[in-house]
Amino acid sequence: MADDRFHVYDTTLRDGAQQEGLNLTVADKLAIARHLDGIGVGFIEGGWPGANPKDTEFFRRAQTELDLKHAQLAAFGATRRAGVKAADDPLVAALRESGAPVVTLVAKSHDRHVELALRTTLQENLAMIRDTVSHLRAEGQRVFLDAEHFFDGYKSNPAYALEVILAAAEAGADVIALCDTNGGMLPDELADVVHAAAGTSARIGIHCHDDTGCAVANTLAAVKAGATHVQGCANGYGERSGNANLFTVVANLQLKRGFDLVPPSALADMTRIAHAITEVTNVTPNSHAPYVGMSAFAHKAGLHASAIKVDPNLYQHIDPALVGNDMRMLVSDMAGRASVELKGRELGYELTPETTKELVDRVKDLESRGYTFEAADASFELLLRDTVHGERRRHFEVESWRVIVERTKGGELVSEATVKLHAKGERIVATGEGNGPVNALDRAVRLALEKLYPELAKVELVDFKVRILEGTHGTDAITRVLVTSSDETSEWDTVGVAENIIEASWQALEQAVTYGLLKAGRDA
Numbered sequence: 083m084a085d086d087r088f089h090v091y092d093t094t095l096r097d098g099a100q101q102e103g104l105n106l107t108v109a110d111k112l113a114i115a116r117h118l119d120g121i122g123v124g125f126i127e128g129g130w131p132g133a134n135p136k137d138t139e140f141f142r143r144a145q146t147e148l149d150l151k152h153a154q155l156a157a158f159g160a161t162r163r164a165g166v167k168a169a170d171d172p173l174v175a176a177l178r179e180s181g182a183p184v185v186t187l188v189a190k191s192h193d194r195h196v197e198l199a200l201r202t203t204l205q206e207n208l209a210m211i212r213d214t215v216s217h218l219r220a221e222g223q224r225v226f227l228d229a230e231h232f233f234d235g236y237k238s239n240p241a242y243a244l245e246v247i248l249a250a251a252e253a254g255a256d257v258i259a260l261c262d263t264n265g266g267m268l269p270d271e272l273a274d275v276v277h278a279a280a281g282t283s284a285r286i287g288i289h290c291h292d293d294t295g296c297a298v299a300n301t302l303a304a305v306k307a308g309a310t311h312v313q314g315c316a317n318g319y320g321e322r323s324g325n326a327n328l329f330t331v332v333a334n335l336q337l338k339r340g341f342d343l344v345p346p347s348a349l350a351d352m353t354r355i356a357h358a359i360t361e362v363t364n365v366t367p368n369s370h371a372p373y374v375g376m377s378a379f380a381h382k383a384g385l386h387a388s389a390i391k392v393d394p395n396l397y398q399h400i401d402p403a404l405v406g407n408d409m410r411m412l413v414s415d416m417a418g419r420a421s422v423e424l425k426g427r428e429l430g431y432e433l434t435p436e437t438t439k440e441l442v443d444r445v446k447d448l449e450s451r452g453y454t455f456e457a458a459d460a461s462f463e464l465l466l467r468d469t470v471h472g473e474r475r476r477h478f479e480v481e482s483w484r485v486i487v488e489r490t491k492g493g494e495l496v497s498e499a500t501v502k503l504h505a506k507g508e509r510i511v512a513t514g515e516g517n518g519p520v521n522a523l524d525r526a527v528r529l530a531l532e533k534l535y536p537e538l539a540k541v542e543l544v545d546f547k548v549r550i551l552e553g554t555h556g557t558d559a560i561t562r563v564l565v566t567s568s569d570e571t572s573e574w575d576t577v578g579v580a581e582n583i584i585e586a587s588w589q590a591l592e593q594a595v596t597y598g599l600l601k602a603g604r605d606a
């Protein structure tokens with residue numbers, strides 16, 4: 083179990099799962115819990131057993147299927163209903179029977195919410211808190227309290243909001259997490275309220291939503307004001323604008339404030355884990371996410387590149403390796419010699435000044451014609467190799483290709499492609515069918531080459547993006563195609579540009595296959 087002095091409490095599986103479009107199965111939740119444990123969080127809130135059958139099942143399966151190394155599971159639920167005993171309330175029983183060592187009770191701390199939503203008296207609300215907390219404590223569970231709408235409640239009736247904290251703490255709740263439930267707070271005013279709450283004898287936690295874009299800042303302000311328990315969600319998931327991004331909170335506290343929250347090796351796995359969780363949630367990763375985003379340490383602009391070459395730390399706020407990320411150089415038409423040299427080094431080539439100059443000229447020329455190398459590392463590497471070798475080396479030479487698109491009598495569209503190429507002294511003709519012309523071309527070229535290069539069976543096209551670029555200086559519009567391919571271990575991107583979309587796609591496909599063969603160790 084993690085150090086108890088400061089809590090990192092994850093609520094992805096409960097509050098994060100409220101995100102629009104996010105729909106987690108029990109198996110998904112178990113998979114995410116394993117990832118969160120891998121990153122070293124102290125508590126994982128699994129859901130609301132008793133209120134939601136899927137969550138009841140999660141806690142049941144967790145007992146046999148989860149082997150947590152760092153984290154403890156927390157079951158979320160409400161205080162007992164008005165007018166009954168906690169021991170007799172079936173929803174409280176579900177929390178008791180969840181098998182979770184921790185129960186987090188949500189309670190009202192805003193006087194108006196007690197009267198309007200709960201429709202009971204302020205005194206009865208306090209009794210509900212005391213009774214439920216002490217009952218669960220007596221039955222052997224640790225209890226935390228989420229004080230809902232605390233900040234608005236404090237504005238409305240500060241004395242009552244503080245009374246809620248004291249009632250829970252005196253009944254045995256270990257942490258009172260102050261919730262900015264509607265997410266409207268700003269750091270300075272939030273810190274004042276946390277400070278007042280921390281002046282009581284209770285241990286204070288913080289739970290922030292990002293409606294003002296301040297969830298992480300508010301969490302840090304609360305810690306400064308005395309909170310020793312932070313709640314948040316993986317990748318900032320949550321309803322509306324999301325919850326505080328727990329990864330950003332942890333990285334900030336650990337790397338900027340010297341807190342010892344998770345093992346450094348786990349922090350160094352954060353980028354991988356953040357992405358692994360997006361695979362489960364099926365939410366496209368935010369490439370601009372702090373610390374873990376693909377672009378978090380990506381640099382453009384030639385002006386900076388020459389200084390980055392001398393000292394990368396001048397241009398980044400931390401060493402990206404601390405969170406498992408990498409510095410990336412983006413090769414673009416703004417880039418000069420230094421960034422091309424740096425990119426070459428990143429790919430394992432020491433370039434001579436002559437080669438660098440030639441490569442910069444070629445990049446500039448191609449980018450002026452619509453190519454982009456920022457998003458097509460593999461195409462850049464092929465260009466670099468061609469420049470280094472002084473010739474275009476390929477595993478195969480294309481004689482011709484052809485695509486037919488047919489609309490059948492039944493209205494179905496079928497594409498058929500034929501490629502003729504030369505490889506290892508053979509002339510090969512192959513035909514492939516597909517649901518579209520690019521798919522058909524892709525199949526045909528693999529079919530042609532797979533006998534000679536069986537490793538191509540593992541390579542697949544995973545993404546295909548088309549963009550029409552406006553014509554300039556009186557020329558026609560042109561089409562740019564970016565293709566993402568993958569084998570079992572990595573992904574790579576290639577680019578093609580032409581007036582004709584099929585030709586642009588073909589260029590990107592041909593490079594994708596070539597790069598795949600180079601990666602598999604096949605020299606051209």
Ligand SMILES: [Zn+2]
Nearest residue numbers: 097263289291
């Ligand atoms: Zn919340």
